[in-house]
Amino acid sequence: MKTSVVGSRVVREDAWGKVFGQTKFPADVNLQGQIYAVVIRSPHPHARVLGINSEQAMSLAGVVAVLTAKDVPNNSHGVLFRDQPVLAEYIRMVGDPVAVVGAETEEIARAAAKLVEVEYEVLPAVFDPEEAMMPDALPLHPTLRPTNVLYHMPIRRGNLQEGWAQADVVIEKEYSTQHVDHAFLQPEAVLAHVDERGHMVVETATQYAHYDRGEIAHALGLRFSQVQVKTLAVGGAFGGREDISLQIMAALMAWNTLRPVKMENTREESFYSHSKRHPMRMHYKTGATKDGKLVALEAKIIGDAGAYSSWSINVLRKSAVHASGPYVIPNVSIDSYAVFTNNPYSGAMRGFGAAQTVLAYESQMDLLAKEIGISPLEIRLRNLFKVGSTTATGQVLTGSVPLDQCLAKIAPYLQRGGDSQ
């Protein structure tokens, strides 16, 4: 197939505006008469809000409104399940928003936010996903799931007992990865206003404008046709702008005050505002014959979903599907879980669950090679997917599977670098 685009060098349309500093990110747009809004977030990982006293804040000159859960018509949002409050009365993580303050200037809004008194009943919190999985652990989302196990994905292939019987070498190890923040360079910002048609217009940087629109409409009790989301330049996202951050709060403030509302996160607020990469605990047991052929894999992967479901089901599904790596293994048992805890919620991030398991399955390959006495390259060459291979999920690979070419290209570098151990 011939094409004039694929394979040619194309200058991206938006690059010129960016090198001259002309490109508009959401912090760069303003409207006449706008107010500024600032969020008050919970310092507790698990708590009930008993009361919010905004009298002192409201008495500060320039404060326009303090909004709380009772001001939200439908107080929920979420990409898979609407399990996340716009403004929380029941706190499931540090950083859950409890109130939003609107004022004539950002300085006044920040000063007023400090004057809002929130009374909490602090509850015991669970931070370890394996503890949270215990049957006696308090479920964080009882209406969604009876336990904290949001999702379980089992994959079975072949016969594991036969696999272990064939194995000359077995490596069993535990691997874990940590939370990672996307730290996209442009902190979240929103400009929301009610336009001359009476429509809610929200300008923001988002990965998912049509979803934002639906969630804003749902939370405010508006029709889809009454909400417009304009995506301005997106200053990095990497999955971290798939969920709602400030959009609904800005819209709610604009809808209530009929003033244009600007919100801008500081970097610190940004860390509290969006999802994280799932920390995963990965228990791997891998068996191979003495000539380096993989024969069995048993893996248990526990992903910390944190306080809300976000994309956890899809992420842990991908972890399970990719858990055997790009290698043919005839006998497989994989179980992946997404578990609620009181940690920051986990969501989409580059790789979407496929990145974490690499640490486990590739480390296992290196350890097996060492044990068997062949090179790390050799053990991979003996097991990698080729056209016609069957994956752990039973997929027969018929398309492009150029792993052998990839390894051939890096082989000279591996040799030059010596033993990868």
Add this chain to the structure above:
Amino acid sequence: MIEIKLVVNNKPYTLGVEPSERLIDALRNRLGLLGTKEGCGEGECGACTVIMDGKTVNSCLVLAVQANGSVITSIEGVGNRRSPHPVQKAFVEVGAVQCGFCTPGMVLSAKNLLDKNSKPSNEEIGIAMSGNLCRCTGYDKILRAVKIAAEEGKE
């Protein structure tokens, strides 16, 4: 309010600023120069880089009053669509621009390097750009663009 005088992009200004006001706030809010970006507010990311009296600074760490009497170049003072600076041209052509939020700061760090050192080594380029973070992780192309701009400037 404290009165300061400064030159920004070759234009003289007299501004009344708050004692706690940062240079980035004065540039963005008082002068409307929105090309200067705030990424972290604590001097880590370099998105707010401007050139102040021949040195690159994080404008989030400089008080507006400290800029009194200074000559400042922000991204709006570098090149335009009719005649882009060699750094800007190279960034576009090499593909060193992704989300673009770091780009103004990157361009200014590169420009300031080339203003002082027209034949920088790779190491000198690396050092000059080390204060600017790119979370799209396009560093390779960014460094290549600076190299190409340096070579173009030599001709």
